[in-house]
Amino acid sequence: EVQLVQSGAEVKKPGESLKISCTVSGYSFPTYWIGWVRQMPGKGLEWMGIIFPADSDTRYSPSFQGQVTISADKSISTAYLQWSSLRASDTAIYYCAKTRITGTYLGGIDSWGQGTLVTVSS
Amino acid sequence: SYVLAQPPSVSVAPGQTARITCGGNNIGRISVHWYQQKPGQAPVLVVYDDFDRPSGIPERFAGSHSGNTATLTISRVEAGDEADYYCQVWDTSSDHYVFGTGTKVTVL
Numbered sequence: 614e615v616q617l618v619q620s621g622a623e624v625k626k627p628g629e630s631l632k633i634s635c636t637v638s639g640y641s642f643p644t645y646w647i648g649w650v651r652q653m654p655g656k657g658l659e660w661m662g663i664i665f666p667a668d669s670d671t672r673y674s675p676s677f678q679g680q681v682t683i684s685a686d687k688s689i690s691t692a693y694l695q696w697s698s699l700r701a702s703d704t705a706i707y708y709c710a711k712t713r714i715t716g717t718y719l720g721g722i723d724s725w726g727q728g729t730l731v732t733v734s735s
Numbered sequence: 736s737y738v739l740a741q742p743p744s745v746s747v748a749p750g751q752t753a754r755i756t757c758g759g760n761n762i763g764r765i766s767v768h769w770y771q772q773k774p775g776q777a778p779v780l781v782v783y784d785d786f787d788r789p790s791g792i793p794e795r796f797a798g799s800h801s802g803n804t805a806t807l808t809i810s811r812v813e814a815g816d817e818a819d820y821y822c823q824v825w826d827t828s829s830d831h832y833v834f835g836t837g838t839k840v841t842v843l
Contacts, residue, residue, distance in 0.1 A: 648832065650778075657837040658770070658778065658821050674831040675736055708777055718832075719825055721768035723789060725777035 615639040617709050617726035624732045625699050632695035633729045635709030642690040643667040646712040648722070649683060649694045653705045661707075663718050664692060672718070699733045706730050737826040739835035746841045753809040755838045757822035760803060767805040768823045769798055771816075778821065782807060809840070817842045 620634045635647070648663035662673040666685040673683070685692045692709055706728045714720035740758040747753040757767065767785050770778035780789050782798035785805070795810045809816055822835035 650834075657819075658772070658834040660823075660832040660834055662831065672830045674833075675829055713780070713783060719766065721766075721780055721783040721823065722770075722778075723780050723783075725779075728777055 615711065615724045617711060617724055619707075619709060619726040619729045622730040622732070624734070626735055627699060627701055627733055629699050629733075630695070630697050631699055631731065632693050633707060633731065635692045635694075635726050637690050637692070637711065640711070641715070642685075643687050644715045646718040647685065647692045648710045648712070648718075649681075649692075650708040650710055651677075651705045652708065652728075661694070663712075665718075666692065699731075701733050701735075703731060704733050736829055737824065737833045739822055739824065739833055741820075741822060741835040741838045743836070744839045744841065746843055747809075747812045748843045749812055749814060751812055753812050753816070753840055755807040755809075755820050755822075755840065757805040757807070757835045758803055759805070759824065762805050762824065763800045763802050765824050765827075767798065767800055769796075769807045770821045770823065771818045772821065773818045781820075812840075812842055814842050816840060 616638045643666045646663050649661040651659040661677040662683045664671045664683045682695045708728045709726040710722040711724040713723035769782040771781045772778040781796045786798040797808045820838045826833045
């Protein structure tokens with residue numbers, strides 16, 4: 614069974630750094646692209662970016678380029694999303710998401726993590 | 736960046752048909768995926784590559800597209816279909832996925 618398990622909720626202050634994780638099981642982590650999606654309170658889904666763990670090839674949505682860093686550690690089947698300096702506007706639920714087809718980012722997303730709530734408030 | 740426009744809401748009576756549109760420039764020429772998201776839950780893929788369904792998704796969910804519009808049709812709507820629905824495509828010009836604005840389906 615494919616599982617994506619995300620790290621727990623975080624409460625941070627503006628300006629602080631943060632790294633959240635997504636640990637997978639049940640499939641070959643290196644060979645499927647894995648992405649991150651933001652959902653601000655009461656709002657829709659926003660695509661942030663995607664990484665291919667086998668070689669760390671990463672593609673960012675223009676809206677998030679330079680704002681976050683996506684990385685992956687093949688040795689522990691874990692993907693990460695990190696911020697160097699959080700803002701109140703980063704308050705949202707963040708989902709990790711596995712692509713449906715091995716080796717390509719095309720084909721849609723077939724598995725999702727449970728979401729990590731990040732709250733940024735002074 | 737590629738823009739996908741969806742109606743904010745669709746209301747439908749139980750047993751009737753709901754149609755959710757997703758408008759984008761020449762969307763008929765690229766693959767469209769559809770997701771269902773219920774309150775407090777992660778999204779679920781209901782249609783991929785325009786009209787294919789993952790295992791476990793009822794045949795009541797059907798995708799189609801033509802020209803500048805893709806459509807998710809939910810036949811014989813049930814109370815459990817009440818959710819937000821999002822279309823998604825890969826924007827080849829800037830190499831990233833794009834979600835539609837989302838449609839809230841209300842079952843009357």
